[in-house]
Amino acid sequence: MAEPEKNFQPDMEFFVDMQRCIGCRACEAACAECETNGQETMIHVNYVDRAHSAQTTVQVCMHCEDPACANVCPADAIAKDSNGVVHSANTSRCIGCSNCVLACPFGVPKKMEEAELMMKCNLCYDRTSVGKKPMCATVCPSGALYFGTREEMRKMRPNSDPVNTFKFGAQTVNTKVNVMMPKGSTELRVH
Amino acid sequence: MAKLPTSVDKIVEHYGPHKAYAPKQGFHGREDPDKLVKTHCCFCGMQCGIQLKVKDNTVVGFEPWMEFPFNEGRMCPKGVVRYLQNNHPDRLESPIERVEGEGFKPVDWETAMSKTVSEIKRIQSTYGNDAFAILSGVSLTNELSYMIGKFARVALKTANIDYNGRLCMVSAGAGNKKAFGRDRTSNSWADLKHAEVIMICGSNVSETFPTLIHYIWEARDNGAKLIVVDPRETPVARTADLHLSIRPGTDSALYGAMLQQLVENDWLDHNFIDNHTSGFEETIAAVKDYSLEWAEEVTGIPAESIRQAAEMWGKAGTSFLMHARGIEHHSKGVDNVLGCINLVLATGRIGKPYCGYGTITGQGNGQGGREHGHKCDQLPGNRDITNPEHRKYIAGVWGIDEKEMPGKGLTAYEIVEAIHRGEIKGLISICFNPVVSLPNNNMVREALEKLEFYVAIDFFLNETARHADIVLAGALHEEEEGTGTTAEGRVVKINAAVSPPGNARTDASILQELAARLGVGDKFAFENSEAIFNELRVASKGSTVDYYGITYEKIEKNYGVFWPCPSLDHPGTPRLWEDKKFETPDGKAHFNPAPYRDPGEPTDKEYPVVLTTGRTVSQYLSGTQTRRLGKLMDSYPEPLLEIHPSLAQQYGIKERDLVKVVTRRGEAEFPAQVVTTIRADTVFIPYHWGGRKSANQLTIGNLDPISKIPEYKVCACKLVPLGRKAPPASESDAYQSK
Ligand code: SF4
Ligand code: SF4
Numbered sequence: 017m018a019e020p021e022k023n024f025q026p027d028m029e030f031f032v033d034m035q036r037c038i039g040c041r042a043c044e045a046a047c048a049e050c051e052t053n054g055q056e057t058m059i060h061v062n063y064v065d066r067a068h069s070a071q072t073t074v075q076v077c078m079h080c081e082d083p084a085c086a087n088v089c090p091a092d093a094i095a096k097d098s099n100g101v102v103h104s105a106n107t108s109r110c111i112g113c114s115n116c117v118l119a120c121p122f123g124v125p126k127k128m129e130e131a132e133l134m135m136k137c138n139l140c141y142d143r144t145s146v147g148k149k150p151m152c153a154t155v156c157p158s159g160a161l162y163f164g165t166r167e168e169m170r171k172m173r174p175n176s177d178p179v180n181t182f183k184f185g186a187q188t189v190n191t192k193v194n195v196m197m198p199k200g201s202t203e204l205r206v207h
Numbered sequence: 208m209a210k211l212p213t214s215v216d217k218i219v220e221h222y223g224p225h226k227a228y229a230p231k232q233g234f235h236g237r238e239d240p241d242k243l244v245k246t247h248c249c250f251c252g253m254q255c256g257i258q259l260k261v262k263d264n265t266v267v268g269f270e271p272w273m274e275f276p277f278n279e280g281r282m283c284p285k286g287v288v289r290y291l292q293n294n295h296p297d298r299l300e301s302p303i304e305r306v307e308g309e310g311f312k313p314v315d316w317e318t319a320m321s322k323t324v325s326e327i328k329r330i331q332s333t334y335g336n337d338a339f340a341i342l343s344g345v346s347l348t349n350e351l352s353y354m355i356g357k358f359a360r361v362a363l364k365t366a367n368i369d370y371n372g373r374l375c376m377v378s379a380g381a382g383n384k385k386a387f388g389r390d391r392t393s394n395s396w397a398d399l400k401h402a403e404v405i406m407i408c409g410s411n412v413s414e415t416f417p418t419l420i421h422y423i424w425e426a427r428d429n430g431a432k433l434i435v436v437d438p439r440e441t442p443v444a445r446t447a448d449l450h451l452s453i454r455p456g457t458d459s460a461l462y463g464a465m466l467q468q469l470v471e472n473d474w475l476d477h478n479f480i481d482n483h484t485s486g487f488e489e490t491i492a493a494v495k496d497y498s499l500e501w502a503e504e505v506t507g508i509p510a511e512s513i514r515q516a517a518e519m520w521g522k523a524g525t526s527f528l529m530h531a532r533g534i535e536h537h538s539k540g541v542d543n544v545l546g547c548i549n550l551v552l553a554t555g556r557i558g559k560p561y562c563g564y565g566t567i568t569g570q571g572n573g574q575g576g577r578e579h580g581h582k583c584d585q586l587p588g589n590r591d592i593t594n595p596e597h598r599k600y601i602a603g604v605w606g607i608d609e610k611e612m613p614g615k616g617l618t619a620y621e622i623v624e625a626i627h628r629g630e631i632k633g634l635i636s637i638c639f640n641p642v643v644s645l646p647n648n649n650m651v652r653e654a655l656e657k658l659e660f661y662v663a664i665d666f667f668l669n670e671t672a673r674h675a676d677i678v679l680a681g682a683l684h685e686e687e688e689g690t691g692t693t694a695e696g697r698v699v700k701i702n703a704a705v706s707p708p709g710n711a712r713t714d715a716s717i718l719q720e721l722a723a724r725l726g727v728g729d730k731f732a733f734e735n736s737e738a739i740f741n742e743l744r745v746a747s748k749g750s751t752v753d754y755y756g757i758t759y760e761k762i763e764k765n766y767g768v769f770w771p772c773p774s775l776d777h778p779g780t781p782r783l784w785e786d787k788k789f790e791t792p793d794g795k796a797h798f799n800p801a802p803y804r805d806p807g808e809p810t811d812k813e814y815p816v817v818l819t820t821g822r823t824v825s826q827y828l829s830g831t832q833t834r835r836l837g838k839l840m841d842s843y844p845e846p847l848l849e850i851h852p853s854l855a856q857q858y859g860i861k862e863r864d865l866v867k868v869v870t871r872r873g874e875a876e877f878p879a880q881v882v883t884t885i886r887a888d889t890v891f892i893p894y895h896w897g898g899r900k901s902a903n904q905l906t907i908g909n910l911d912p913i914s915k916i917p918e919y920k921v922c923a924c925k926l927v928p929l930g931r932k933a934p935p936a937s938e939s940d941a942y943q944s945k
């Protein structure tokens with residue numbers, strides 16, 4: 017593990033641009049190709065309201081600065097590493113209590129009932145730790161998902177700004193993953 | 208040949224479609240593959256670059272190919288899971304022969320080949336050479352397309368060869384030839400990113416060509432305005448500046464009215480029109496009465512929106528117009544295409560940076576497959592089979608006497624009709640599944656039952672091959688080397704990752720052996736695919752589709768080469784017509800009058816609703832390949848009937864109610880999906896399924912008079928709500944994929 021970790025590029029960030037999502041589910045199919053999650057997808061695509069629009073949204077783990085899922089885990093199974101990646105529950109520790117599932121403000125962790133195990137995106141650690149991009153962001157055909165530097169993103173999307181501050185009422189959550197918002201936005205108020 | 212040898216259930220039990228979620232042998236070896244093979248996706252016309260992971264002669268996964276310039280690693284879900292086809296449990300691993308009442312049994316190649324050849328000989332000596340027809344597909348490489356055209360004319364000596372591009376973009380091909388004399392999208396997609404206006408006519412780009420959508424979104428980031436013409440609000444239409452929700456079958460009225468607006472407001476490039484085009488006066492005369500009000504009445508699009516579209520298009524400095532099956536699958540598909548081309552020519556925005564025009568070919572090798580001669584009217588290099596000089600040149604390349612070369616034959620749908628009439632008695636098909644993909648498919652099935660002998664070359668037993676006497680186990684895309692030509696005209700290299708499993712063989716070797724047994728082995732003595740390509744290069748030399756300067760080495764070195772490429776030192780041509788010299792007899796681009804006509808089957812009291820068809824992102828064409836991949840089936844498990852709430856309310860239809868859709872050709876039941884994203888007078892069904900869920904039981908075989916493309920995109924239907932909910936999708940027989 018020690019050697020590959022050196023290749024994790026900390027200036028590379030993850031960006032999500034919902035406007036671009038076409039609901040193709042390539043990200044889901046590609047995530048399941050990841051060697052660490054047993055052919056399950058850790059990213060989820062949903063229609064906002066299929067009756068009225070073809071708009072879809074995509075939810076990936078936001079890799080919070082101060083992750084609620086890890087904070088509430090009684091078994092210390094979830095840990096954030098020095099690169100800011102919040103890892104999937106450690107299989108030998110996870111007791112399948114679902115606290116994390118309830119705590120995450122973004123609704124990310126899913127409990128695998130059959131395995132009594134919580135699983136979530138670990139930013140494709142098998143790939144990012146060796147300098148590759150995460151699978152979902154690599155294949156996304158529309159650019160709704162992107163992994164790269166903030167500079168690259170600024171150049172590519174002159175009309176949007178990346179936002180990684182979310183306000184849930186009085187609670188502020190800062191994340192490693194950014195969502196693209198109209199130019200000038202600095203935070204997203206969820207409610 | 209008769210009905211199916213046994214029940215569909217029994218055939219399905221044995222040959223699938225079964226859904227694969229993992230390679231047969233598991234994922235073992237993925238982390239440590241023997242090799243990574245750079246090749247291309249086997250599905251749509253984007254031909255995205257991909258690397259296949261190979262372990263023990265099996266494809267076990269993929270790795271994005273970041274360096275390939277078109278897609279830079281991006282893929283759609285079909286491309287992501289395509290690797291599961293290799294060693295799929297349904298894969299045919301040896302020839303099989305029909306056993307009446309039982310199904311099929313494996314046979315050795317000797318038996319399969321000698322029976323095939325003796326039947327070909329018997330039918331041709333009894334009924335004449337043209338009584339044996341051949342139908343092929345454009346999933347095949349350029350090498351195979353070329354070889355099949357030659358095989359038909361030199362080995363079978365039949366005029367009746369055609370291909371499934373006939374169901375795809377031949378209207379565009381015919382329009383392009385009339386207007387420009389050359390049939391290719393004018394520019395590489397790179398020009399799209401900087402166009403000021405993009406107009407997309409009849410193409411759900413987001414679901415059918417997902418990796419192209421990236422270019423469109425990038426153009427939007429650069430400030431491009433987007434106009435989308437589509438009866439549905441697809442994901443690409445959702446974000447458009449103008450979504451023109453058109454009544455299916457009325458496209459040429461829209462383009463005519465827009466042209467009239469360009470003339471009225473003088474949004475014209477007079478210099479270009481005067482110096483580089485012909486036919487302008489007749490063309491605008493044909494639309495002089497096409498007022499905005501008239502167009503609104505015909506198309507159902509508000510007059511003001513049409514005016515705005517004309518203004519946006521007319522005033523732009525640079526532009527790209529693209530269309531696909533939505534305007535091509537009509538009995539006036541060629542007119543629709545010409546209507547679009549007229550808008551491009553009137554504003555002179557062709558042959559310049561960031562200005563382009565073209566069709567987006569649907570099938571993987573839809574572009575290359577329409578250039579090399581497996582069309583009934585065409586010889587390699589898009590040469591004309593009725594032109595004496597063209598015939599002479601190709602006869603020379605093939606080493607035959609020009610007089611021996613058959614003439615123009617029937618088109619795909621006409622071949623099936625001729626089989627139905629009993630005029631054609633024998634058929635060989637390769638990568639073509641007309642039982643699912645042709646319109647009016649109950650007729651197609653009846654026709655197959657009348658054949659005296661039918662041999663299919665394929666890798667899965669698709670719905671059509673189930674009727675065969677012999678099925679020769681051919682090769683998947685990843686099992687045979689060759690080239691493909693993408694929708695932007697880039698010739699790319701398809702590399703074999705593995706060899707065909709079991710006793711399956713490459714398609715080229717099957718055709719070579721058949722040719723040898725038919726007595727013309729010397730004409731097919733190719734050592735490898737490169738040797739076929741080298742003959743193709745010579746056959747295309749000097750034509751409008753010149754591949755002569757392209758070599759395997761050059762393709763690999765440059766990530767593909769754009770044709771025309773007439774000499775070895777030529778770099779290829781990403782942007783056509785920069786010199787304003789067109790390949791027409793007078794060297795000018797031609798305007799062509801494209802007056803409006805009604806669709807072949809207008810709605811009436813008995814059949815009051817318009818039916819249109821199309822694709823979903825998770826499936827590909829007749830589903831032979833994609834209905835076998837679990838993840839793709841799970842994400843859209845069965846065909847749904849999209850219906851607007853106001854139409855649904857008229858019939859008392861609610862979400863997931865079962866609705867019987869009836870046309871003059873058949874009927875089928877679908878769960879309703881009630882959505883405001885479709886016109887209120889139109890319903891939509893995706894066409895990828897066979898059996899009882901096949902949309903093509905309902906569609907009509909009206910043909911465009913020039914391109915002979917069937918009118919898939921519009922027919923009249925009636926809706927009969929069945930008063931009950933559809934079962935969960937996973938219990939539907941469409942999910943079981945019979
Ligand atoms: S980053 Fe990797 S693990 Fe996370 S959702 Fe994307 S593909 Fe899955
Ligand atoms: S791959 Fe990209 S466009 Fe497709 S569903 Fe996922 S986020 Fe959306």
Ligand code: SF4
Nearest residue numbers: 248250251255283286
């Ligand atoms: S189907 Fe088309 S868009 Fe999807 S991966 Fe294959 S070539 Fe690319």
